[in-house]
Each structure stands twice: as structure tokens, then as C-alpha cells.
Amino acid sequence: MAELIISISGMRGIIGENLSPMIAAEYGAAFGTFLRRRFSGTGTLTVALGRDSRPSGQMLTWAVGSGLCAAGVHVVDLGIVTTPCVGIMLRELGCAGGVVITASHNPVEYNGIKLLMDNGIAPAPETAAEIRQMYFDKDIDLMDSLQCGQCCFEPRTDEVHIEKVLSLVDTDLIASKKFKVVLDSVNGAGGRIGVKLLETLGCEVHAMNYEATGKFAHTPEPTKENLKDLCKTVGHESAVVGFAQDPDADRVAVVDENGTYIGEEYSLAMAVQYVLSKEGPEKAAANLSTSRMVDDVAKRFGGSVIRTPVGEANVAKAMIENGCTIGGEGNGGVIDLRVGPVRDSLVGMALILQLMAETDKTVSELVKEIGGYTMVKTKVGADKQQAAQIIEKVKQKFPGAKVDESDGARFDFEDGWVHVRTSNTEPVMRIIVETVDEAGAKRYLDAVNAIRDEILN
Numbered sequence: 001m002a003e004l005i006i007s008i009s010g011m012r013g014i015i016g017e018n019l020s021p022m023i024a025a026e027y028g029a030a031f032g033t034f035l036r037r038r039f040s041g042t043g044t045l046t047v048a049l050g051r052d053s054r055p056s057g058q059m060l061t062w063a064v065g066s067g068l069c070a071a072g073v074h075v076v077d078l079g080i081v082t083t084p085c086v087g088i089m090l091r092e093l094g095c096a097g098g099v100v101i102t103a104s105h106n107p108v109e110y111n112g113i114k115l116l117m118d119n120g121i122a123p124a125p126e127t128a129a130e131i132r133q134m135y136f137d138k139d140i141d142l143m144d145s146l147q148c149g150q151c152c153f154e155p156r157t158d159e160v161h162i163e164k165v166l167s168l169v170d171t172d173l174i175a176s177k178k179f180k181v182v183l184d185s186v187n188g189a190g191g192r193i194g195v196k197l198l199e200t201l202g203c204e205v206h207a208m209n210y211e212a213t214g215k216f217a218h219t220p221e222p223t224k225e226n227l228k229d230l231c232k233t234v235g236h237e238s239a240v241v242g243f244a245q246d247p248d249a250d251r252v253a254v255v256d257e258n259g260t261y262i263g264e265e266y267s268l269a270m271a272v273q274y275v276l277s278k279e280g281p282e283k284a285a286a287n288l289s290t291s292r293m294v295d296d297v298a299k300r301f302g303g304s305v306i307r308t309p310v311g312e313a314n315v316a317k318a319m320i321e322n323g324c325t326i327g328g329e330g331n332g333g334v335i336d337l338r339v340g341p342v343r344d345s346l347v348g349m350a351l352i353l354q355l356m357a358e359t360d361k362t363v364s365e366l367v368k369e370i371g372g373y374t375m376v377k378t379k380v381g382a383d384k385q386q387a388a389q390i391i392e393k394v395k396q397k398f399p400g401a402k403v404d405e406s407d408g409a410r411f412d413f414e415d416g417w418v419h420v421r422t423s424n425t426e427p428v429m430r431i432i433v434e435t436v437d438e439a440g441a442k443r444y445l446d447a448v449n450a451i452r453d454e455i456l457n
């Protein structure tokens with residue numbers, strides 16, 4: 001049986017195997033107890049609770065909601081909504097925290113419970129560790145009948161979220177272009193709100209895999225091999241762009257007007273290009289695994305990029321501390337603090353359409369202008385100890401590189417970089433290489449793989 005993973009991002013497991021409603025209720029009660037202690041004396045506490053479209057989502061929503069109510073916390077059920085929607089609504093409603101029932105891009109057999117604090121960001125590592133320990137110790141305060149939390153429903157989520165996203169762009173300008181757009185929502189939570197946003201922006205929308213059934217029409221991660229149908233449809237429909245969301249719609253990948261998958265890295269690069277072209281020489285933020293393209297784009301506008309450990313919370317924190325408007329992760333996770341400190345496919349789509357409208361350039365022209373690198377992402381099963389050994393050896397291998405050790409180790413060279421890190425959500429080690437050409441990528445990857453094989457065998 002696979003291990004139930006409890007990390008900074010929350011809990012993730014397999015339904016019917018290791019993630020049950022009993023576990024979910026206790027986890028909810030531990031989070032509720034944590035919040036009551038943290039905010040003691042501040043009156044009634046409410047948590048916003050949303051879920052992606054997985055069939056197990058309703059069951060986990062009830063279970064987590066029960067746990068929260070048992071601990072004396074009220075629940076606002078947002079229904080099937082995107083992950084960024086929960087981050088936005090919990091702040092809108094003045095909640096003490098939020099919970100998203102989602103396993104993001106993982107296949108349908110998985111589900112997860114993601115916690116958010118009152119600022120809309122995942123808990124800091126020490127806070128996450130405290131909640132985790134409370135769950136393991138069953139350190140839960142159960143309230144009496146009169147103090148139990150109550151649940152209500154909130155139907156305004158799409159409206160509130162869309163209004164915030166529209167404030168970033170010139171709706172009339174985008175609408176004047178009458179863009180034809182294909183949106184693949186992979187039967188996740190993003191279809192309904194995604195189509196509403198695009199239609200409000202005056203686009204002619206061809207919606208694929210729109211119904212929020214959770215029966216994903218293809219493997220849900222928005223990578224090249226999973227988006228062949230989207231690429232074909234963009235061609236058939238003569239659309240100017242194709243967008244693909246992951247099931248909880250915090251990530252967006254882009255397909256150009258020729259039906260070519262251009263990858264998730266360009267989502268952030270294009271968003272940074274538009275925002276810095278308006279806001280001037282600002283700092284942007286991106287995690288260590290994100291392409292150098294964002295640095296190139298930022299430099300063009302006199303700006304620069306702050307690098308952070310991988311994880312939305314780390315990027316959001318750096319953005320707030322450094323006053324960044326735009327930031328995110330290279331996996332298609334675009335964050336604009338004017339909307340919220342969360343990765344948001346709606347923000348990504350709106351900013352890219354605005355860039356297209358203002359520059360009068362096609363996606364392929366914008367991509368050409370930004371340029372590109374060869375990026376290779378690999379992963380291998382390795383425990384923390386093995387990964388640490390591998391990282392140590394790689395350090396010895398590249399003594400001349402500039403090293404950032406805030407998350408595993410990233411080695412920067414003239415012609416590229418290598419990032420070796422362990423995942424927060426799976427027992428795997430990731431190796432990401434980006435260089436100016438394929439030969440360089442192969443050279444660095446071969447060097448790291450040789451070390452990896454030596455340690456793992």
C-alpha cells in the first residue's frame with residue numbers, strides 16, 4: 001500500500017487505500033483546533049472549503065467539514081471551484097483559513113487536502129509541522145453541542161474571482177480582437193469559470209473536457225504528451241491560442257496558433273513580459289526550477305528575478321516581502337498579487353491575451369521573441385538520505401558553479417543550470433537541466449545521472 005503523504009502542501013493519498021473520510025475528519029479537526037488556539041479570543045472562526053471535480057471530493061469535503069465543525073469552526077462550502085478561488089474567497093470572506101480538496105495534477109485515484117492560512121497562502125513549514133503533529137497526536141479539542149460549527153454555502157465565487165482578474169487587463173481591447181480560443185479543462189474545476197472569463201473578454205470559446213465530472217479525459221498534467229487533442233483542435237478550429245488547465249486550475253499551459261504545444265514555462269514568461277512592460281523595472285519572483293527565460297524577459301524591462309525554493313507558498317512569500325506584482329512557477333503557475341497570492345490559470349490566460357492584444361503578435365511570434373532553451377526534467381525514486389548524498393557528490397563535480405542551496409542545490413553556469421532537489425509531495429528526487437542547446441543539456445544530465453546511478457545502485 002502506498003504511503004499517505006503529509007507535507008507542507010497538506011495531505012495526499014489514494015482513495016480506498018490510504019486516504020479515508022476518518023483520516024480526513026481527524027485532519028480537519030486538527031486544523032480547526034489549531035486555528036481556534038491561534039485565534040483564541042477573536043470570536044467565531046470560519047474556514048472556506050472548496051474542492052476540485054474528483055468523484056471522491058464530496059466525500060472528503062463532508063469529512064473535513066465535519067472535523068472542522070466538531071472543533072467549533074464554521075464552514076463556508078464553495079462547492080466545486082479552482083484552488084485559486086479558495087485562496088481568493090477566504091480573504092474576501094474574512095476566514096481564518098481555507099481547505100482545498102484536490103490532488104492537483106495527480107490521476108483520479110488520488111485526492112488530497114490542502115490547507116491555506118488566513119492570508120490565502122499555504123502554512124509556513126513550522127506551522128505545517130505543528131498541524132501535522134497535532135493530527136498524529138490526536139491533539140484535538142472537540143466542542144460540545146452548542147459550540148459545534150455550522151456550514152453554509154457561498155455561490156458568488158466565480159463572480160468575485162473573475163472581477164479581480166478583469167481588473168488586470170483592458171477588457172475592451174481584448175474583446176475588440178475577437179480572439180478564438182480553445183480551452184481544455186480536463187474535466188476539472190476550471191471549465192465553468194474559465195469559459196465565463198474568456199467569454200467576458202469577448203473571446204469565441206471552444207471548450208474541451210468542460211464538464212466538471214472528475215473523469216479526466218486524458219492524463220491530467222498539462223504536459224505535451226497529454227495535450228495532443230488540444231493541439232489538434234486548435235488547428236481544426238483555426239484558433240489563435242489553446243489553453244490547458246490542470247484539474248484544480250492553478251496551472252495553465254499554452255498551445256500556439258499553429259497547434260504547437262509551447263510548454264508551461266512560457267506561461268510565466270509571457271505574463272512577466274506583459275506586467276513588467278506596464279509596471280516598469282520591477283522585481284519578479286520565480287522558483288529555482290523555473291526557466292531562465294523569465295530572467296531574460298525581466299532584463300529587457302530593466303527588472304530582475306528573485307529565486308525561491310519550489311512551492312507556491314515560497315514564491316508568494318518572496319513576492320510579498322519584495323513587493324513583486326508578478327511571479328510564479330515554471331509549471332504554468334502564474335501569480336499576480338493584485339488578484340491573490342496563489343497560482344492562477346485565469347490570471348495566466350488573461351495576461352497572455354492582453355499581451356497578444358497590445359502587441360498585435362501571435363503566440364508563436366511572442367515565443368520567438370522571448371527565445372528559448374533546452375530544458376529536461378527527470379525524476380527518480382530516492383529517499384531524502386540518498387538524495388542528500390547525490391547532491392553532495394554533484395557539488396564536488398561542479399566546483400566552479402554558482403550554487404544556491406535554498407532547496408536541494410541549483411548550479412548555475414554560463415550556458416545553463418542544473419537543479420537537483422527532493423519532492424515535497426512524493427518520495428522522488430527531481431533533476432532539472434536547462435541549457436542553451438541540447439548537447440549541453442545532455443552533458444550536464446549525463447554527469448548527474450552517473451552520480452545518481454552510483455549512489456542508487
Ligand code: MG
Pocket residue numbers: 104105246247248249250251
Ligand atoms: Mg494544480
